[in-house]
Amino acid sequence: MARLELHHLSKHFGPTVAVSDVTLDIADGEFVVLLGPSGCGKTTTLRMIAGFVAPTAGRVRLGGREVTTLPPWKRNAGMVFQSYALFPHLSVAENVAFGLEMRKIAPAEIKPRVTEALRMVRLEGFAERLPRQLSGGQQQRVALARALAIRPDVLLLDEPLSNLDAKLRETVRVEIRELQRQLGITTVMVTHDQEEALIMADRLVVMSEGEVRQVGSQRDLYERPADRFVAGVVGRSNILPGKVVEPGRFETQGGIRIACAGGQAGPAVIALRPERLALGPAAQGLTNRLHGTVEFVSYLGANIDVHVRVSAADRVVVSQPNRADGRLPSEGDKVEVGWPAEAGVVFAEEAGRPQA
Amino acid sequence: MTASATAGTLQSLAAREMRGGRLSTAGFLIGPATIFVTVGLLFPILFLFRYSLNDFKPGVLMIDAFTIKQYVLFFTDPYFTAAFYRTLRVAVVVTAICVVLAFPLAYVIARTQSRWKHLLIMLVVLPLFVGNAVRAAGWMTLFGNKGFLNVSLQWLGLIDEPLRIMFTETAVIVGILAVNLPYVVLTLQSVIEGIDRAVEEAAFSLGAGPMTMFRRVLLPLALPGFVAGGIFCFILTMNAYATPVLLGGPQFVMMGPLVYIQFAIKSNWPLGSAVAFILMAATLVLTAAANLVVQRRYRR
Ligand SMILES: Nc1ncnc2c1ncn2[C@@H]1O[C@H](COP(=O)(O)OP(=O)(O)OP(=O)(O)O)[C@@H](O)[C@H]1O
Ligand SMILES: [Mg+2]
Numbered sequence: 001m002a003r004l005e006l007h008h009l010s011k012h013f014g015p016t017v018a019v020s021d022v023t024l025d026i027a028d029g030e031f032v033v034l035l036g037p038s039g040c041g042k043t044t045t046l047r048m049i050a051g052f053v054a055p056t057a058g059r060v061r062l063g064g065r066e067v068t069t070l071p072p073w074k075r076n077a078g079m080v081f082q083s084y085a086l087f088p089h090l091s092v093a094e095n096v097a098f099g100l101e102m103r104k105i106a107p108a109e110i111k112p113r114v115t116e117a118l119r120m121v122r123l124e125g126f127a128e129r130l131p132r133q134l135s136g137g138q139q140q141r142v143a144l145a146r147a148l149a150i151r152p153d154v155l156l157l158d159e160p161l162s163n164l165d166a167k168l169r170e171t172v173r174v175e176i177r178e179l180q181r182q183l184g185i186t187t188v189m190v191t192h193d194q195e196e197a198l199i200m201a202d203r204l205v206v207m208s209e210g211e212v213r214q215v216g217s218q219r220d221l222y223e224r225p226a227d228r229f230v231a232g233v234v235g236r237s238n239i240l241p242g243k244v245v246e247p248g249r250f251e252t253q254g255g256i257r258i259a260c261a262g263g264q265a266g267p268a269v270i271a272l273r274p275e276r277l278a279l280g281p282a283a284q285g286l287t288n289r290l291h292g293t294v295e296f297v298s299y300l301g302a303n304i305d306v307h308v309r310v311s312a313a314d315r316v317v318v319s320q321p322n323r324a325d326g327r328l329p330s331e332g333d334k335v336e337v338g339w340p341a342e343a344g345v346v347f348a349e350e351a352g353r354p355q356a
Numbered sequence: 357m358t359a360s361a362t363a364g365t366l367q368s369l370a371a372r373e374m375r376g377g378r379l380s381t382a383g384f385l386i387g388p389a390t391i392f393v394t395v396g397l398l399f400p401i402l403f404l405f406r407y408s409l410n411d412f413k414p415g416v417l418m419i420d421a422f423t424i425k426q427y428v429l430f431f432t433d434p435y436f437t438a439a440f441y442r443t444l445r446v447a448v449v450v451t452a453i454c455v456v457l458a459f460p461l462a463y464v465i466a467r468t469q470s471r472w473k474h475l476l477i478m479l480v481v482l483p484l485f486v487g488n489a490v491r492a493a494g495w496m497t498l499f500g501n502k503g504f505l506n507v508s509l510q511w512l513g514l515i516d517e518p519l520r521i522m523f524t525e526t527a528v529i530v531g532i533l534a535v536n537l538p539y540v541v542l543t544l545q546s547v548i549e550g551i552d553r554a555v556e557e558a559a560f561s562l563g564a565g566p567m568t569m570f571r572r573v574l575l576p577l578a579l580p581g582f583v584a585g586g587i588f589c590f591i592l593t594m595n596a597y598a599t600p601v602l603l604g605g606p607q608f609v610m611m612g613p614l615v616y617i618q619f620a621i622k623s624n625w626p627l628g629s630a631v632a633f634i635l636m637a638a639t640l641v642l643t644a645a646a647n648l649v650v651q652r653r654y655r656r
Contacts, residue, residue, distance in 0.1 A: 052557055072560040079561040085554035089576045098572070102563035150562060 002063030002153040003028045004049065004186055009058035011044050018044040020210040022058070026154075026203075029184040031177065033197040035233060036207035042190040045207075046156050049188060051075050063153045073102070078152030082159045084143040086131040092118070092142050093127035099150035117149035118142075120179060137168045144176065148183065155180065157189040161196060173200055194233060206230050228269055228347045237271040238316045244268045244346060254311030259287045263346035274319035276343040279306060279329070283338025292316075294333040304328065308337050401636070408629035418625050426630035436614070440634070443611040444642075446525065446600075447593040450532050454540050454589045455582055457533070462544035462581075467553065477545075480538050488535055492602035495531055496522060523605035531599040536592050540585035547581025548574075583650055587643050594639045611635040 004026040011019040019041040026032050034042040047053040049060055051072035059068045067075050078099075087095050096117050100110045118124050121141035131139055140160060147155060160176070161169045177200050180187050191197050197204055198218050206213045206221065206229070214226040218234065225231035228239060242252035244263040250270050251257050260270060283289050295315065296307035299322075306318045306329055318337060329335055411421040430436045465476050483491070498504050499521040506518040521527055551574070559569040575582075597612040604610065609617070611631065618628030 050557075050561055052560070071565075072557070073563050073565050075561075076563075077561060079558065081554040081558060083552055083554050085552055085558040087555060087558070087573055087577075098559070098564075099562035102568065146558075146562070 002186055003061075004063075004154050004188070005059075005061040006045075006049070007059040007061070009045065009048060009060065010056045011041070011048060011053060012056045017210050019048070019055075022207075022212050024205060024212070024215065026186060026188065028186055031180055031187045031189070031200060031202045032205060033201035033203075034188065034190045034205045034207055035194065035197040035201075036192065036213075038192060040207045041210040042192070042207055043158055046079075046158055046188060046190050049154065050077050050079050050156050076150070076153045077156055078147030078150055078154070079156040080140075080143045080147050080158070080160045082162060084131075084139045084163075086139055086142055086146070088131050090130075091127065092123065092129050092131070092134070095131070095142055096146045096149050099146060103150065113149055117145040120148065121145045121175075136163055137172065140164060140172065144179075148179075148185070153186065155185050155187040157187065159191055160189065161191075161193075169196070176200065198234065204234075206233050225271070225345065228271060231271045231345065231347070236274055236317070236319075238274060238277075239269050239271055240314055240316070241269045241349070242267075244348075248341075250344070250346060252311065252314050254313030256290060256311050256314060258344060259341040260344045260346050261342045264348055267349040268346050269349060271345045271347065272316060272339060272343060274305065274317045275303075276339055277316060277318040278338045279308075279318045279320060280335055283336045286338035287341040288344070289336055289338040291334065291336055294329045294331055294335055297329060297331065299328075306335075308335060310337060401633075404629045404632055407625055408627075408633050410626040410629075412624050412626045417623055426627045427634070429627065430630055430634060435609075436631070439609045439611060439614050440638070442525075442608070443594060443635070444638070446529055446532065446596075446610065447590050450529055450536065450593045451586050451590045453529070454533055454536050455544075455586050458537055458540040458544050458585060459578075459582075462541045463548055465541070466545045466548035477542070480541050483534060484538050488598040489602065491535070492531055492599050495527070495603055499527065522603065523608060525604070525608065527603040528596075528600050528608060528610075531603040532593050532596050535596075535599060536589045539592070540589050543585035543588060544578065544581040547578050547584070551577045579650065583647060587647065590643060590646075591639055594635060 004024075006022055006024040006026075009019060009022045010017070022041075022045055024032070034045060036042055044053055048055050049062075051067070051070060051074075055068065059066065061067065062075060062077070087098065090098065093114050096114045097110050100113055105113070114127070115124070118127060121144055123138060123141055123145065126134065126138065126142075131142065134142065140163070144160070157176070161172055164172060173196055189197075189200060201218070203215065203217055204221060205215050208229050214221060214230045216224075221230055221234040225234070228237075231237045231239075240252045240254075240256075240258075242250055242254075244260075244265050245251050245257075246265055247263055248260060249257060250260045250263065250268065252270070258270060278286060290310040292308040292310040294306055295309050298305040298307075302322055304320045304322050306320060307315060308318060309315045316337060407418070408426055409422050409424065411419040411423055411425060413419060430440075461480070465473065465480070468476065470476075486494075496503065500506070501518040501520070501522065503522070505521070506515070509515045510518065555573060555577070556569055559573045560566075564572060595612050596610060597616070600608060600610040601613050612635070615628055615632045615635065618624045618631055622628075
């Protein structure tokens with residue numbers, strides 16, 4: 001259990017920049033999730049922490065110790081692999097005992113620690129089984145027990161849930177989180193599943209194309225996204241392209257004028273959270289009010305998405321909580337959409353770099 | 357077999373098929389191979405064994421009999437026992453060296469992510485494009501007393517007398533090694549490729565260094581490859597013919613050439629059969645024994 005620091009960590013594979021200048025300070029006992037689309041460098045970052053990939057530049061410190069040039073077997077990082085990577089020729093107990101044997105722990109002490117680790121993941125009765133005699137979920141828990149048994153300074157999880165079915169994933173992610181909190185172990189997890197990231201993380205690191213776009217809590221990312229990319233990662237956003245005419249005034253490509261908070265004059269997009277938009281009577285008295293036509297309604301259960309065309313070029317999605325007394329708009333209805341000025345977040349568009 | 361009987365057989369086969377027996381399909385598929393093995397392999401072996409129990413008189417050649425004379429002769433004559441132990445020694449040494457040499461190469465080929473991988477495999481297989489006899493002849497021109505190496509060294513004044521490389525046990529071992537290595541490399545490579553790379557990394561992350569990882573994880577998991585490659589190499593060496601004849605010379609008699617000598621040169625079919633049968637039995641028994649020991653040692 002220890003603090004983990006990454007200083008300007010980069011990795012190039014020939015011309016490919018897999019990870020670019022990543023700096024992170026992860027506190028003792030913190031659960032950090034690296035989140036981003038496929039190929040953004042999450043796994044590479046994790047593997048540099050574990051010691052499987054030598055960084056092109058930058059440093060890794062673990063528990064105040066410089067480990068950048070140490071091989072994996074000298075780092076004391078417990079890793080859970082996406083494929084679980086259990087030793088197929090060893091029983092569950094032998095798998096868990098492996099790391100303890102490597103640490104030259106007395107056999108008399110290994111046994112209780114294996115039992116303890118298996119109890120943590122609720123697999124006490126499976127000690128003598130071989131990995132191939134276990135279900136995917138059980139294998140995943142053995143992998144976790146094996147990584148935890150060595151009492152690592154940091155626990156590294158590379159998409160640990162991606163091979164489980166949806167139902168199991170929901171329970172396992174809560175279990176992992178509870179176990180992590182209970183043990184107070186510093187943890188870095190990699191995922192491209194937003195929901196998983198939001199549920200499990202103390203702090204999220206949003207990555208894209210090898211770079212860290214934003215580091216922060218769920219709330220930070222939702223309420224103060226650093227850019228348009230992050231705005232799309234946590235929750236959903238209506239993105240309306242256009243320009244800031246003057247600070248506080250935005251004009252969409254469709255010609256609609258919108259009051260917004262701040263902004264520098266120039267090409268920009270405005271991001272509006274669907275759930276922050278009001279529809280019909282609720283829009284009364286709000287700064288921005290637009291008239292539009294309902295084009296499409298999706299009934300999602302807890303919420304209802306209403307797609308409203310507000311100009312020839314602009315359409316917004318309004319997410320309405322599904323209440324018993326709620327009236328459902330239907331296609332073709334004329335409605336009013338409204339929101340307070342501060343609900344719109346403006347991102348300047350750099351000419352050279354479209355922010356996906 | 358009459359037509360109706362055939363039809364009946366087919367019908368009953370079809371009925372078995374309907375009952376969901378996949379066995380009959382399998383039977384059809386392995387049938388030809390089974391017949392081939394029986395006719396092409398089992399019968400000659402039976403005949404060989406029968407011949408080895410016959411008697412031999414120079415001039416009269418084979419005499420029908422039931423005697424173990426040939427076997428007694430083999431195991432009491434130092435000429436034959438020497439050939440037997442020589443063959444065993446060469447086979448064991450070659451197999452041991454081969455497996456050790458093959459592993460690093462097999463590992464690199466299995467784990468490389470280079471796009472030249474197929475080229476690497478081709479390079480390994482390349483020596484097999486040249487037949488054993490041709491290759492051995494090549495070695496002769498290189499290592500013979502008047503071969504390229506000795507002539508060059510003498511010309512340079514580094515040696516007075518030519519180095520005796522040809523017609524030694526070492527020459528035979530090196531020669532057979534070169535022939536067998538590709539087989540063992542390819543066998544091991546395919547097994548290593550089936551081992552998840554992440555398993556090795558898991559061992560590393562749990563604190564195992566490369567040597568420990570190899571011993572505790574890679575070796576047990578690659579064991580089927582070691583066994584298959586080793587058996588392959590052992591059998592090939594036990595039965596080697598061209599290489600020992602060409603590189604070992606007339607004094608260095610191994611079992612394969614010995615069979616030929618007895619059959620073709622001495623026209624002693626009973627003894628030749630006995631030698632062949634002993635060679636086969638020894639190969640079989642040792643292979644099975646080694647397999648058993650390894651399996652027991654690394655059970656699971
Ligand atoms: N060994 C390698 N050699 C060359 N390029 C690599 C190597 N490993 C990764 N890359 C490249 O580096 C980039 C980042 O890869 P990485 O595996 O870290 O992505 P990721 O965020 O984990 O993606 P995913 O969600 O798909 O697992 C990718 O463009 C990938 O092609
Ligand atoms: Mg990945």
